[in-house]
Amino acid sequence: MKARLVLNQFSKFIFMLAAFFGLFFLVILLVRVVTEGIGSINIDFLTGKLSTQPERAGIMGAILGTFWLMLVVAPVTMFLGVGTAIYLEMYARKGKLVGFIQTNISNLAGVPSIVYGILGLTVFVRTLGLGNVVLAGGLTMSLLILPIVIVSSQEAIRSIPFYLSEASYGVGATKWQTIQRIILPAALPGILTGAILSLSRAIGETAPLVVIGIPALLIPFPGGIMDRFTVLPMQIYYWTLDASLVAEYANLAAATIIVLLLTLFLLNSAAIIIRNKFQRVF
Amino acid sequence: MNSEFTKTKQVSIRAIIDENQRGNSLRRKIERFIPIGLMLIASLSILTTLGIIWTLLSETIEFFRRVPFLEFFTGTTLKPLSQNPEFGVLPLLMGTVTSSLIAMVVAAPIGLMAAIYLSEYASPKVRKIVKPLLELLAGVPTIVYGFFAFTFVTPLLREFIPSLQATNILSPGIVMGVMIIPMIASLSEDAMSSVPNAMREGAYGLGSTKLEVTRRVVIPAALSGIISSFVLGISRAIGETMIVTIASGSTKNFTFDVTQSMQTMTAYIVEVTGGDAATGSTVYYSLYAVAMTLFVFTLLMNLLARSVSKKFREEY
Numbered sequence: 001m002k003a004r005l006v007l008n009q010f011s012k013f014i015f016m017l018a019a020f021f022g023l024f025f026l027v028i029l030l031v032r033v034v035t036e037g038i039g040s041i042n043i044d045f046l047t048g049k050l051s052t053q054p055e056r057a058g059i060m061g062a063i064l065g066t067f068w069l070m071l072v073v074a075p076v077t078m079f080l081g082v083g084t085a086i087y088l089e090m091y092a093r094k095g096k097l098v099g100f101i102q103t104n105i106s107n108l109a110g111v112p113s114i115v116y117g118i119l120g121l122t123v124f125v126r127t128l129g130l131g132n133v134v135l136a137g138g139l140t141m142s143l144l145i146l147p148i149v150i151v152s153s154q155e156a157i158r159s160i161p162f163y164l165s166e167a168s169y170g171v172g173a174t175k176w177q178t179i180q181r182i183i184l185p186a187a188l189p190g191i192l193t194g195a196i197l198s199l200s201r202a203i204g205e206t207a208p209l210v211v212i213g214i215p216a217l218l219i220p221f222p223g224g225i226m227d228r229f230t231v232l233p234m235q236i237y238y239w240t241l242d243a244s245l246v247a248e249y250a251n252l253a254a255a256t257i258i259v260l261l262l263t264l265f266l267l268n269s270a271a272i273i274i275r276n277k278f279q280r281v282f
Numbered sequence: 283m284n285s286e287f288t289k290t291k292q293v294s295i296r297a298i299i300d301e302n303q304r305g306n307s308l309r310r311k312i313e314r315f316i317p318i319g320l321m322l323i324a325s326l327s328i329l330t331t332l333g334i335i336w337t338l339l340s341e342t343i344e345f346f347r348r349v350p351f352l353e354f355f356t357g358t359t360l361k362p363l364s365q366n367p368e369f370g371v372l373p374l375l376m377g378t379v380t381s382s383l384i385a386m387v388v389a390a391p392i393g394l395m396a397a398i399y400l401s402e403y404a405s406p407k408v409r410k411i412v413k414p415l416l417e418l419l420a421g422v423p424t425i426v427y428g429f430f431a432f433t434f435v436t437p438l439l440r441e442f443i444p445s446l447q448a449t450n451i452l453s454p455g456i457v458m459g460v461m462i463i464p465m466i467a468s469l470s471e472d473a474m475s476s477v478p479n480a481m482r483e484g485a486y487g488l489g490s491t492k493l494e495v496t497r498r499v500v501i502p503a504a505l506s507g508i509i510s511s512f513v514l515g516i517s518r519a520i521g522e523t524m525i526v527t528i529a530s531g532s533t534k535n536f537t538f539d540v541t542q543s544m545q546t547m548t549a550y551i552v553e554v555t556g557g558d559a560a561t562g563s564t565v566y567y568s569l570y571a572v573a574m575t576l577f578v579f580t581l582l583m584n585l586l587a588r589s590v591s592k593k594f595r596e597e598y
Contacts, residue, residue: 008491012403018395019404019412022419022463029422029430036433083323091317092324105327110514110584111577112521114548115334118573121555122337143330150327172299174309176316204423207523207548211555233425233524240429240528244448250433257426264421 033261037254045255050218050230054248059256061221065134065229066203066263068222072138073145073202078195080142081149082184085191088150089157090179109147116144117211125212132213134225140208145198152194156187189278196271200264206233232260338577341570348564354571360534362554362565369568371575373534377544378576381455381526382519384540388459389515393466394508400467401474402496413468420464428528431457436529449531449543458525462515469514473507474500510591517583521576523548547576 048058084105092098120140130136160183168178184191214234222229239253346354349369357370396416400409436453440446446453477500485495501508531543532553545553550572559565 004491004494008493011493012399015395015399015403018392019399019416019467021392022396022416022460022467023412025460026415026419026422029426029434032430032434033426080323080326083320084327087317087320087324091320101324101327104331106588107581107584108327108331110517110580111334112523112548112580114521114523114551115338115573115577117555118551118570119330119334119337122341123333126561146327146330171295174313176313177298177309200421204421204425206423206425207527207552210523210527210552213555233423236425236429237524237528240425240432243433253429253433257429260423261426264423268421 030261033254033257036251037256037258040251040255041258045252046259049221050235052218054246054252057252059232059235059259061219062230062232062235062256063259064221065231065234068134068225068227068229069138069141069231070199070203072135072225073141074195074199076139076142077145077149077198081146081195082153082191084146084150085153085157086179086184089154090175090183105147105150109151112207113144113205114207114211116140117208119143120208121212130226131228132215133227134222134229137209137212137214137229137231138225140212141202141205144205144208145202148198148201149195152198153187153191156190156194157183159190160186189274193271193275193279196267196274200267200271203231203267204233204260204264206237209234210237232256232263236260334577338570338574341567342574345564345567345571348567349571358536360550362568367564369564369571371547371572373536374545374547374550374572375575376536377451377526377530377534377546377549378520378579380538380540380544381451381458381530381546382516384452384455385459385462385519386512386516388456389462389466390512392459393463393511393515394470396463396467397470397474397508398496398501401471402492402500413471416464416467419461422461424461424522424524425528427457427461428454428525431525431529443541446541447531447543449529449533450541451526451530451544452540454525454529455540457529458519458522461522461525462518465518466511466515469511470504470508473504473511476507477503506591506593510587513583513587513590517580517587520583521548521580523552527552547572551576 044056045058046063047060048056050059050061051057088098088101092101117140120136120143124130124136124139125132128136164182164186165178168182169175173181209231214230215228219228219230236253236256239249239256243250243253354369354371356372357368358372359368359370360373361368400413404412431453432449435457436446436448436450439453443452481499481503482495485499490498526546527549530546530549532545532549533543534550535542535544537544551569554565554569559569
């Protein structure tokens with residue numbers, strides 16, 4: 001009798017260890033990255049150009065590249081994602097077609113990001129002849145995160161109770177007026193939260209951009225969406241590869257990781273604040 | 283009620299009705315055009331799928347005009363750039379399967395146990411803190427994991443396994459497993475939490491301990507969800523790119539030795555696209571054949587996960 005209780009307590013302890021194992025790993029990773037990279041972070045590093053000498057290299061180009069990339073990804077995915085969600089939730093009749101689109105969206109969410117890279121390389125870079133510029137990278141990333149934005153926007157729209165739209169129809173508003181003035185404003189916090197979280201996914205994603213062929217060369221700062229560019233994760237990638245030759249590059253990679261993780265942390269905090277502050281519970 | 287809604291735009295009801303009834307107004311055109319426009323936007327997701335399939339398929343067909351189908355799927359040597367190139371995909375499959383298996387050996391038990399803890403043992407308060415913290419792991423970019431595997435985990439493992447090479451399949455496999463833990467924990471926890479309490483209480487009433495209830499009642503009842511979380515985890519590992527590209531090297535090894543460098547399908551794609559393979563060369567087309575294989579693999583896994591969770595879902 002006693003043995004069963006002891007076994008229960010013991011396994012509880014093991015299960016708890018398992019639950020905290022991931023957090024333990026995360027802490028080691030962070031401590032390791034910070035101790036390795038913090039020494040390299042200074043104003044010159046943040047505002048400097050890429051350089052062949054590790055001690056003079058900076059990441060301003062990558063920061064600007066990330067900025068321009070988001071300037072393409074954010075509006076494109078918001079427009080396409082929210083549009084699709086509105087259609088599926090408000091207009092489409094529940095039937096085979098909607099079921100098909102829905103299945104298709106969840107399948108797209110499971111496609112490896114590198115396959116999107118090949119799609120982008122073939123369609124945007126080669127067939128449309130854009131070259132490896134911000135626009136091509138941004139459109140590729142948009143397609144990659146689109147399924148996440150669609151699903152989270154659908155959930156946000158679905159959470160708006162019927163009585164709100166019925167009241168709107170009741171006073172004579174048309175469907176689009178109801179969507180525009182009642183549904184979308186009420187669903188906005190949910191939509192924004194999902195959009196910010198998927199944008200942070202796009203900021204950290206590397207594989208599609210490697211495939212598209214972001215140059216490792218020293219290129220000028222990007223000034224628009226038709227310029228060649230690099231982004232923070234790409235910088236980390238190249239410096240990690242170089243680290244086996246020159247040890248200092250590992251520190252530069254770690255320093256860039258700190259900047260990237262801080263950016264993601266800020267975005268995630270923004271999403272949580274929006275969710276907690278503006279999300280109404282109906 | 284929601285004062286913000288009325289505050290944003292002051293419109294009288296009469297005005298709205300009048301506006302909407304006005305025969306040929308702009309409003310009517312908008313109402314007619316909007317659904318069509320939105321449908322076009324929604325169909326873009328199907329267009330994306332078609333785009334992926336068309337891109338991969340057309341170039342893959344060209345590849346199989348040059349390299350026999352059988353040679354590709356049974357060949358154990360991959361030497362795309364040598365004088366007499368050979369295009370066997372098995373070394374890449376070996377690398378992919380090995381790294382995914384290592385990842386699952388790490389992620390499946392730890393993820394499942396974490397899910398059991400969160401669903402059965404932890405208080406709501408602890409769960410509310412630990413779950414989002416665990417999900418932070420899933421939010422870390424894979425390139426960061428790659429850096430960590432290469433500069434920290436591999437040197438650490440070498441202390442214990444001196445024969446471990448600087449690039450090997452073991453270390454990225456383990457790190458990939460850690461990356462997948464939150465996914466398995468979260469999906470399994472959802473499945474276990476949805477097991478109704480009446481079933482647990484029946485077993486407690488017979489004098490079972492928590493462990494016995496978990497093992498004999500909760501896990502069997504949530505099995506479909508747990509299995510589908512495992513399958514999705516494998517699919518995620520198969521498609522993962524940056525960790526293996528950085529830490530497992532580019533040697534096309536057909537071996538069972540996990541201390542060796544091995545290349546996965548994803549890492550091969552990175553190598554070929556980064557190496558400026560001339561458009562039209564067989565190497566260039568092999569990129570698409572490998573990508574097609576990868577795509578089909580992950581698609582099958584995702585379909586399998588969905589059908590498992592649908593087919594074996596217990597009805598309560």
